[in-house]
Amino acid sequence: MSLQVSMKERRPTYFEIGLTGRLDTNTYLQLDRTLEMVFENVVRGLQLNLENLEYISSMGLRMVLKAMKLAKASNAPFMVVNMQPQIEAVFKVANALPSQSVFSSVAEADNYFDNIQAKAKGE
Amino acid sequence: MEVYRLFDTMNPKKLDIEIANHESQLETAMQAVEGFLGECGIQQDVAFRVILAVEELVTNSMKYGYDDDNPHTISISVCIQDTVPEEIVLLVQDDGHPFDPQDAPTPDLESAPEDRQIGGLGLHLVKQMSQGLEYERMEPYNRVRVTFRT
Numbered sequence: 001m002s003l004q005v006s007m008k009e010r011r012p013t014y015f016e017i018g019l020t021g022r023l024d025t026n027t028y029l030q031l032d033r034t035l036e037m038v039f040e041n042v043v044r045g046l047q048l049n050l051e052n053l054e055y056i057s058s059m060g061l062r063m064v065l066k067a068m069k070l071a072k073a074s075n076a077p078f079m080v081v082n083m084q085p086q087i088e089a090v091f092k093v094a095n096a097l098p099s100q101s102v103f104s105s106v107a108e109a110d111n112y113f114d115n116i117q118a119k120a121k122g123e
Numbered sequence: 124m125e126v127y128r129l130f131d132t133m134n135p136k137k138l139d140i141e142i143a144n145h146e147s148q149l150e151t152a153m154q155a156v157e158g159f160l161g162e163c164g165i166q167q168d169v170a171f172r173v174i175l176a177v178e179e180l181v182t183n184s185m186k187y188g189y190d191d192d193n194p195h196t197i198s199i200s201v202c203i204q205d206t207v208p209e210e211i212v213l214l215v216q217d218d219g220h221p222f223d224p225q226d227a228p229t230p231d232l233e234s235a236p237e238d239r240q241i242g243g244l245g246l247h248l249v250k251q252m253s254q255g256l257e258y259e260r261m262e263p264y265n266r267v268r269v270t271f272r273t
Contacts, residue, residue, distance in 0.1 A: 025182050026150045055171065057178045058245035068237035086171050093251045094244050095232040
């Protein structure tokens with residue numbers, strides 16, 4: 001019942017956090033620490049990759065909501081990618097799906113981010 | 124305190140666990156319930172909901188049930204009823220302050236997720252992802268009974 005958290009910078013200032021395993025009362029601090037590390041940087045986009053997330057509880061949801069709040073405070077788009085059905089069910093019950101930014105692939109999320117950046121630059 | 128797993132030889136589809144009210148015990152309890160549901164062939168999506176309820180109810184007891192430093196025992200029972208469809212009954216019992224989960228305030232589900240006060244979702248998830256939640260106070264115990272259909 002563990003959680004592995006990975007973090008990489010997909011583009012300058014655009015970060016991906018990947019979760020593998022279970023995000024719950026026993027593991028949420030790992031994501032909390034990663035969020036703190038990420039937001040020590042300038043963040044212009046944050047992607048949460050849930051492809052390998054098997055389980056989430058209310059404590060896990062709290063961390064995802066915290067990530068959304070941090071992204072909003074940085075004026076950075078927040079994207080969720082590859083959500084498994086059992087995880088999506090929990091998000092739906094909590095009405096906590098980010099409305100415009102749930103994607104079924106990393107490429108879609110990257111494209112969304114790139115479009116936002118291009119608009120911001122007036123391209 | 125150790126986790127006690129008690130087998131009911133009359134009903135092999137029943138698991139009883141007793142844990143101390145210490146957060147280090149939660150993971151062990153969740154693993155025991157997950158293992159039991161797996162042994163009984165319960166579908167993963169149903170097991171997911173039962174384990175979620177164990178986590179939320181036990182966490183609530185540990186966090187808010189006690190204001191002393193004395194050791195307390197939380198009992199968790201999972202029983203698979205031989206009905207069609209099968210029904211799983213989860214019973215969580217603690218000797219903490221009286222608390223009826225039905226009285227918990229409904230969390231804010233309307234504001235944009237990123238604008239909400241964080242918290243209060245646990246019991247909401249349990250209520251919405253089960254077929255029913257009942258509470259009774261049998262001094263000095265809180266007893267919460269949650270049912271799930273397979």
